Amino acid sequence: MELYAQSVGVGAASRPLANFHQCVWGDKFIVYNPQSSQAGEREQAEELKVELKRELKEASDNYMRQLKMVDAIQRLGIDYLFVEDVDEALKNLFEMFDAFCKNNHDMHATALSFRLLRQHGYRVSCEVFEKFKDGKHGFKVPNDDGPVEDLEFFEATHLRVHGEDVLDNAFVFTRNYLESVYATLNDPTAKQVHNALNEFSFRRGLPRVEARKYISIYEQYASHHKGLLKLAKLDFNLVQALHRRELSEDSRWWKTLQVPTELSFVRDRLVESYFWASGSYFEPNYSVARMILAKGLAVLSLMDDVYDAYGLFEELQVFTDAIERWDASCLDKLPEYMKIVYKALLDVFEEVDEEVIKLGAPYRVYYGKEAMKYAARAYMEQAHWREQKHKPTTKEYMKLATKTCGYITLIILSFLGVEEGIVTKEAFDWVFSRPPFVEATLIIARLINDITGCEFENKREHVRTAVECYMEEHKVGKQEVVSEFYNQMESAWKDINECLLRPAEFPIPLLNLILNSVRTLEVIYKEGDSYTHVGPAMQNIIKQLYLHPVPY
Ligand SMILES: CC(C)=CCC/C(C)=C\COP(=O)(O)OP(=O)(O)O
Numbered sequence: 176m177e178l179y180a181q182s183v184g185v186g187a188a189s190r191p192l193a194n195f196h197q198c199v200w201g202d203k204f205i206v207y208n209p210q211s212s213q214a215g216e217r218e219q220a221e222e223l224k225v226e227l228k229r230e231l232k233e234a235s236d237n238y239m240r241q242l243k244m245v246d247a248i249q250r251l252g253i254d255y256l257f258v259e260d261v262d263e264a265l266k267n268l269f270e271m272f273d274a275f276c277k278n279n280h281d282m283h284a285t286a287l288s289f290r291l292l293r294q295h296g297y298r299v300s301c302e303v304f305e306k307f308k309d310g311k312h313g314f315k316v317p318n319d320d321g322p323v324e325d326l327e328f329f330e331a332t333h334l335r336v337h338g339e340d341v342l343d344n345a346f347v348f349t350r351n352y353l354e355s356v357y358a359t360l361n362d363p364t365a366k367q368v369h370n371a372l373n374e375f376s377f378r379r380g381l382p383r384v385e386a387r388k389y390i391s392i393y394e395q396y397a398s399h400h401k402g403l404l405k406l407a408k409l410d411f412n413l414v415q416a417l418h419r420r421e422l423s424e425d426s427r428w429w430k431t432l433q434v435p436t437e438l439s440f441v442r443d444r445l446v447e448s449y450f451w452a453s454g455s456y457f458e459p460n461y462s463v464a465r466m467i468l469a470k471g472l473a474v475l476s477l478m479d480d481v482y483d484a485y486g487l488f489e490e491l492q493v494f495t496d497a498i499e500r501w502d503a504s505c506l507d508k509l510p511e512y513m514k515i516v517y518k519a520l521l522d523v524f525e526e527v528d529e530e531v532i533k534l535g536a537p538y539r540v541y542y543g544k545e546a547m548k549y550a551a552r553a554y555m556e557q558a559h560w561r562e563q564k565h566k567p568t569t570k571e572y573m574k575l576a577t578k579t580c581g582y583i584t585l586i587i588l589s590f591l592g593v594e595e596g597i598v599t600k601e602a603f604d605w606v607f608s609r610p611p612f613v614e615a616t617l618i619i620a621r622l623i624n625d626i627t628g629c630e631f632e633n634k635r636e637h638v639r640t641a642v643e644c645y646m647e648e649h650k651v652g653k654q655e656v657v658s659e660f661y662n663q664m665e666s667a668w669k670d671i672n673e674c675l676l677r678p679a680e681f682p683i684p685l686l687n688l689i690l691n692s693v694r695t696l697e698v699i700y701k702e703g704d705s706y707t708h709v710g711p712a713m714q715n716i717i718k719q720l721y722l723h724p725v726p727y
Pocket residue numbers: 451472475476479483579580581582585624628706
């Protein structure tokens with residue numbers, strides 16, 4: 176490695192080293208020896224599922240009962256077991272919604288119905304909230320159960336789209352109200368309010384992470400449904416065991432790359448890449464897709480570090496050219512460290528090739544390779560900027576940086592192993608055409624990455640981030656930029672909400688993959704860049720998801 180650096184006439188010292196911390200997991204995830212086959216748990220879960228399906232159907236003539244059951248099913252993370260039943264229930268609720276709102280003055284039920292229906296793509300009107308206005312600038316707070324009702328209203332505001340002033344106002348009002356009463360609340364309401372205010376609303380939270388939290392909140396409510404709770408626990412642990420198995424398999428592949436010794440300058444983040452992948456989809460039927468995505472992202476991350484944290488400009492030109500040509504014969508031209516990354520890339524795609532053939536969708540491998548080339552070209556362009564010490568305008572920067580954020584590539588990779596029917600050839604072309612839904616995703620991905628990463632990246636020779644571009648262009652301080660970028664992200668969320676309303680351009684399960692990929696970002700970047708710096712909060716999430724079963 177050193178020899179090569181000298182042979183191109185540049186010393187190792189001029190490499191833009193980042194000094195990333197090592198993997199925090201050691202070999203923890205490599206070995207997985209389950210203690211039992213879990214056959215008993217599986218059987219119990221099946222029985223409960225049959226019973227609960229019957230119960231949900233029986234609830235169809237009771238608006239509130241059906242509403243609450245659908246909400247619990249979703250919050251507990253088991254809605255994927257009841258897809259048709261929940262579809263049916265929401266169709267039923269939608270038909271009764273107008274009449275229900277006309278005859279009831281119940282803020283909680285209105286907000287809950289509104290949220291569940293919008294989550295399901297029903298274009299219900301926000302006018303249903305007009306009657307809760309207090310005649311000034313706020314809303315009437317119900318006397319009996321204010322915090323619970325306002326919490327539900329707060330949650331509902333996260334489904335708002337552009338132009339819904341009543342929901343913009345309600346968002347601010349309910350947040351202020353909940354903050355003001357928080358100290359007076361007891362658990363489990365206090366926990367739920369704290370989560371919604373300081374961590375995630377249900378709309379923006381990652382289903383698996385939120386389900387893990389909600390299981391322990393839900394069981395503290397005396398009114399909880401025992402069958403639903405039991406099924407949620409059983410299912411969480413069954414899925415966790417599957418994730419452990421997948422993570423162990425991906426970790427064994429990763430270990431063969433010998434990252435700590437051969438690529439010590441990169442982020443050694445297989446586990447975190449797997450978390451990223453399982454954020455897009457956690458369900459068992461996405462197992463192949465998830466494992467491919469985790470490996471693809473791990474390699475994309477290696478590439479990103481080669482471009483941003485080690486490669487010399489001349490080396491990067493050779494590397495980019497090799498990726499364009501996509502041929503093992505290019506290996507000879509690469510320095511040793513790049514050979515490892517390049518070979519990993521080719522190997523992963525050989526596996527992709529095999530999997531997409533099994534799925535009857537061989538056309539997909541082309542899109543997967545194009546997605547990696549798309550990223551490499553953009554990374555190279557950014558390397559040019561670094562080399563030339565170019566200072567782009569914010570607009571110029573965002574044009575390139577929404578490519579280098581990797582999210583076009585991530586979305587395309589996330590489609591590769593998904594069954595035909597959900598993903599089609601048109602869907603790949605659609606993503607590359609950057610429609611509004613994807614554009615909104617890219618804006619969030621880039622801005623959140625730059626807000627949290629700019630300080631660390633600026634410690635080395637690195638292209639400037641959106642933060643510095645905007646600061647210089649508008650002559651404002653960092654705080655102002657951050658608040659402006661958060662506004663832009665809020666606006667992007669409204670675009671996302673709009674794109675998920677019917678008639679949607681693609682099947683909802685496909686759009687949900689993209690929605691989940693944005694939610695994953697928000698988890699990873701909530702407390703800073705937890706992918707680069709895997710601190711206690713991120714470690715705890717990973718432990719909750721893959722290491723610690725839910726206690727029965
Ligand atoms: C998983 C995705 C979308 C991309 C792979 C690279 C990665 C894991 C993160 C990149 O982080 P960072 O180095 O901060 O990104 P850039 O600033 O280089 O775009």
